[in-house]
Amino acid sequence: MRRLLAAILVALALGSCAPNDGRTHIYLQRFFGECSAEYGASIDVAKAEGECGIMTALINRFNRENPDVRIDVNVVAWPGYPQLTAQMAARDPPDLVTMHEGVISDYAAKGLLDPVEPYLQTAGISPDSFTEASRFGVTIGKHVYGLPWDTHGGLFHVNTALFAKAGLMRGGKPVLPNSPEELLTQAKQFTARTGKPYLIQSLVGDPAGAARNLYTYMMAQGSVLFPDPRHIKLTTPEGVRVAEFFRRINVEHAGTLNMDTPAAIAAFVSGEGGIYPTGTWMIGSFEKEANTPGRPLYKHYAVFPYPRLWGERVEYVSGHSWVVPARKRTPAQRDAIGRFFRFMAGHNFDWARTGHLPAFKQVLDSPQFTSLPERQDIAPLASIGRPLPSYVQRQSAIEGLVGEEMAAAFTGQKPVEHALADAEHRVNVLLSEVN
Amino acid sequence: MAASAQRGRLSGIGWVALLIGVAIMVAPIVWTLLLSLKNNGELVGHSGAALYPPYTVENYAAIFGNSSTLRWLLNSAIVAIGTTAGVLVLASLAGYGFARLEFPFRRTLFVIVLLGLAVPSQAIILPQHQLFAWLHLHNSYPGLIMPGLIAPFSVFFMTTYMRGIPRELDEAAMLDGASRLTIFRKVILPLTIPAQSTLAVFTFLGTWNDYWWPLISATHSDMYTLTVGLAAAQMNYAQTSGLGYLMAQAVFASIPIFLVYIVFQKQIVRAMAGTAVR
Numbered sequence: 001m002r003r004l005l006a007a008i009l010v011a012l013a014l015g016s017c018a019p020n021d022g023r024t025h026i027y028l029q030r031f032f033g034e035c036s037a038e039y040g041a042s043i044d045v046a047k048a049e050g051e052c053g054i055m056t057a058l059i060n061r062f063n064r065e066n067p068d069v070r071i072d073v074n075v076v077a078w079p080g081y082p083q084l085t086a087q088m089a090a091r092d093p094p095d096l097v098t099m100h101e102g103v104i105s106d107y108a109a110k111g112l113l114d115p116v117e118p119y120l121q122t123a124g125i126s127p128d129s130f131t132e133a134s135r136f137g138v139t140i141g142k143h144v145y146g147l148p149w150d151t152h153g154g155l156f157h158v159n160t161a162l163f164a165k166a167g168l169m170r171g172g173k174p175v176l177p178n179s180p181e182e183l184l185t186q187a188k189q190f191t192a193r194t195g196k197p198y199l200i201q202s203l204v205g206d207p208a209g210a211a212r213n214l215y216t217y218m219m220a221q222g223s224v225l226f227p228d229p230r231h232i233k234l235t236t237p238e239g240v241r242v243a244e245f246f247r248r249i250n251v252e253h254a255g256t257l258n259m260d261t262p263a264a265i266a267a268f269v270s271g272e273g274g275i276y277p278t279g280t281w282m283i284g285s286f287e288k289e290a291n292t293p294g295r296p297l298y299k300h301y302a303v304f305p306y307p308r309l310w311g312e313r314v315e316y317v318s319g320h321s322w323v324v325p326a327r328k329r330t331p332a333q334r335d336a337i338g339r340f341f342r343f344m345a346g347h348n349f350d351w352a353r354t355g356h357l358p359a360f361k362q363v364l365d366s367p368q369f370t371s372l373p374e375r376q377d378i379a380p381l382a383s384i385g386r387p388l389p390s391y392v393q394r395q396s397a398i399e400g401l402v403g404e405e406m407a408a409a410f411t412g413q414k415p416v417e418h419a420l421a422d423a424e425h426r427v428n429v430l431l432s433e434v435n
Numbered sequence: 436m437a438a439s440a441q442r443g444r445l446s447g448i449g450w451v452a453l454l455i456g457v458a459i460m461v462a463p464i465v466w467t468l469l470l471s472l473k474n475n476g477e478l479v480g481h482s483g484a485a486l487y488p489p490y491t492v493e494n495y496a497a498i499f500g501n502s503s504t505l506r507w508l509l510n511s512a513i514v515a516i517g518t519t520a521g522v523l524v525l526a527s528l529a530g531y532g533f534a535r536l537e538f539p540f541r542r543t544l545f546v547i548v549l550l551g552l553a554v555p556s557q558a559i560i561l562p563q564h565q566l567f568a569w570l571h572l573h574n575s576y577p578g579l580i581m582p583g584l585i586a587p588f589s590v591f592f593m594t595t596y597m598r599g600i601p602r603e604l605d606e607a608a609m610l611d612g613a614s615r616l617t618i619f620r621k622v623i624l625p626l627t628i629p630a631q632s633t634l635a636v637f638t639f640l641g642t643w644n645d646y647w648w649p650l651i652s653a654t655h656s657d658m659y660t661l662t663v664g665l666a667a668a669q670m671n672y673a674q675t676s677g678l679g680y681l682m683a684q685a686v687f688a689s690i691p692i693f694l695v696y697i698v699f700q701k702q703i704v705r706a707m708a709g710t711a712v713r
Contacts, residue, residue, distance in 0.1 A: 032670065033667075033668060033669055033670035033677075034501055034503070034667060034668035034669075035497075035501075036500070036501050036503075037496070037497040037498075037499075037500025037501050038497070038500070040500075040501075050670070051670065052670055073656075074654070074655060074656045075656060075667045075668065076654075076667050077650070077663070077666035077667045077669065078669070078670075082650060082651055083650060083651060083654050086564060086573075086650075086651035086652070086654060087654045089564060089565065089568060090564070090567075090568035090573050090654075091568065092568075092573070092654070262678075265479065265676075266479065266480055266481065266482070269479055269480040270480045270481060285479065285676050288476070289479075289480075295480070296480075
């Protein structure tokens with residue numbers, strides 16, 4: 001028994017030793033899950049599916065194509081920021097990290113991220129090649145703080161079989177509303193003809209969804225959500241208009257109530273409603289349903305950016321990016337990061353198969369991308385998409401606070417004016433505490 | 436005897452109530468197990484599909500197919516066993532000291548230890564993390580085990596238990612020429628086995644299920660414990676598109692706990708009933 005224990009301890013000690021294989025090691029930390037059981041040895045990126053599969057195959061392929069470099073991957077529980085912050089506090093951050101663009105400002109403001117211009121230069125990538133939404137997302141002040149990887153935002157996922165039954169198809173495409181009144185009129189017609197709700201909504205435990213609706217339609221009306229880095233402004237006629245409209249949707253029973261995200265997704269794929277407003281990340285799953293004979297969405301699925309209901313056609317978006325935490329690195333490591341950037345930029349199309357929009361104009365306009373199902377319809381998101389201003393810190397926490405208050409307003413648990421005022425107050429208190 | 440048998444027999448209503456209670460307690464476990472045996476795709480549209488075949492073990496295969504799972508399992512075992520052993524040794528020694536020895540500031544020290552019960556771990560997490568960073572203990576077994584050794588409740592528990600053991604036993608051993616250490620090892624410690632078992636079970640369970648400290652201390656995947664590793668393995672929308680896998684993870688992670696419960700059932704029940712402390 002003692003020998004066995006000793007053997008285990010020796011094995012563990014040896015396993016913990018730093019590798020010395022003559023290669024340049026880059027320590028990469030990412031979310032998107034772990035799927036080495038299926039893709040552990042795969043380098044065939046084209047055959048990989050889903051965020052985890054494509055990401056795993058890409059990194060395997062980079063390692064194969066760059067024998068002098070070894071990417072050591074650390075998979076973290078989504079979104080991984082508690083761990084990253086802990087690593088930074090312990091002065092042991094990774095070399096490359098997947099980061100939501102809305103979070104970059106939190107770390108960049110404290111000097112915890114390196115600007116990536118030198119790496120982009122090594123990779124031969126110009127920020128001008130990024131889509132507008134991606135460029136906004138990774139640029140803070142005069143510096144670029146990440147290699148943008150995708151743009152994601154809200155979409156109207158449509159069950160075209162039910163839309164046809166409701167008489168809301170023209171030329172093979174669903175007719176989406178152009179004003180709040182039109183949406184409610186369509187909803188009445190839809191429910192009268194199909195007996196099902198027009199909108200499937202995840203209003204329980206999905207603050208991001210509620211915040212996305214408010215941000216998008218306030219931006220469309222020209223609202224400046226953050227007049228300065230320390231304040232949000234929601235108690236405006238535009239804010240009231242949007243919140244009251246979403247409240248009215250529920251008062252007039254145009255949408256489902258009491259559903260969380262899994263319930264809403266299950267309802268949509270089971271054909272229990274016309275439109276499910278959720279993000280780009282669900283395209284892959286819904287396309288799979290649309291290609292499976294016998295399923296309610298089979299050959300009856302379409303997807304579009306949020307329709308313009310007021311003002312301009314603008315939509316709130318975010319994106320994933322690759323950032324480089326600040327730490328000492330050897331020239332070989334810096335070169336390896338540049339090569340990794342070049343490799344990833346070269347494979348941005350592969351990532352776009354997940355449903356997210358490409359971060360590079362060239363990929364967005366490529367026939368390869370536009371020939372993918374639904375992509376031509378959602379491509380405008382890359383140009384109409386607007387992230388929150390990069391000077392605003394704590395965007396993730398802010399989204400939670402705003403979303404919580406808006407969900408209360410939309411469902412009638414709180415009067416609209418109170419919810420907007422409370423959201424504004426809570427966010428301003430939070431921002432006042434930012435160093 | 437007959438009266439006792441009569442008392443132990445349940446009436447019809449009692450049986451019905453008992454069965455309802457059992458069903459309520461067992462249903463979530465059965466539901467979890469059934470979901471874990473279903474294909475993820477089938478569950479996306481309708482989780483009720485778990486109630487009928489076909490069933491598959493593909494989710495369990497995916498767990499074992501991940502080369503890191505066994506490493507995480509081993510890490511959890513080392514951390515849980517290490518912490519449990521450490522707590523038992525330290526709490527027993529401290530308990531003996533507070534219960535039997537006279538030394539300056541004994542009461543004050545005991546009060547200070549008890550004050551530790553009032554300090555939530557969240558309140559000290561930042562300095563604790565900084566301290567471990569300073570000592571280069573993150574991503575190491577000592578780094579994962581040591582915070583668990585600060586266990587004021589365990590000290591209180593063992594002190595209380597040892598105070599209940601008659602001092603005459605110590606005095607008799609002293610008359611026979613036994614040293615303090617011998618008395619502790621050969622007289623007191625064997626008498627505390629029930630309390631030690633209870634403490635061991637709860638410490639093991641608490642450490643096995645711990646998520647927060649391993650999450651921020653073990654930041655390299657080869658040092659993850661099972662809780663952190665399985666969470667990292669999930670996709671962003673696991674509750675929707677990977678429900679079967681999620682449930683298989685839950686079943687897998689709970690198997691060691693289940694085994695501990697089966698083996699130490701008596702001690703756990705006794706502890707819950709409050710009879711481990713005399």
